Amino acid sequence: MRFRTAAHLVLAMAIPMLGGCKTTPKERLEGKWVGERADNFRPEQAERAFGWVAGTSFEFKGSRVTVSIPAESPRQGTFKLATVSEEELRITFMRAHGANDEATFFFEGEDRLRWMLGDGRSIVLKKQQ
Numbered sequence: 505m506r507f508r509t510a511a512h513l514v515l516a517m518a519i520p521m522l523g524g525c526k527t528t529p530k531e532r533l534e535g536k537w538v539g540e541r542a543d544n545f546r547p548e549q550a551e552r553a554f555g556w557v558a559g560t561s562f563e564f565k566g567s568r569v570t571v572s573i574p575a576e577s578p579r580q581g582t583f584k585l586a587t588v589s590e591e592e593l594r595i596t597f598m599r600a601h602g603a604n605d606e607a608t609f610f611f612e613g614e615d616r617l618r619w620m621l622g623d624g625r626s627i628v629l630k631k632q633q
Contacts, residue, residue, distance in 0.1 A: 529588050529611075533564040537617050537629035544624045557627050562617075569597065 539557035542550070559574035564583070572578040579599075586606065587594035597605045608620040615631040 529590075529593055530585060532611060532614070533593070533617075536561060536563040536632045538632055540616075540628045540630040543618075543626045543628065560627065560629070562629065571597070 539560035542553040545553040563570040
């Protein structure tokens, strides 16, 4: 009887901790993501695309984001997840002057994020540790 009571007590304490292991998509975004490669660009665009990707990064912290694109000053602002599934994210970036930009991303494992650019083209970002 005591064993059963102790087992129930251990299970009651462990179950809430198991639920806490799963992170939300917003939590998974936290941190800095840097460009790793460009996919599905035309051959004549590939070299420039790879150079552009190497200088691209997103840094998410809370509801703030810093976007760095080559040949531009880093932009800071806020974001919200407009649509979320387990692996797909539609992120709305809110600019200081009131305009919004939307982008679609897919998680690929825990340390890769694919930014969909349209026409089948995408950029894969790697999470920095």
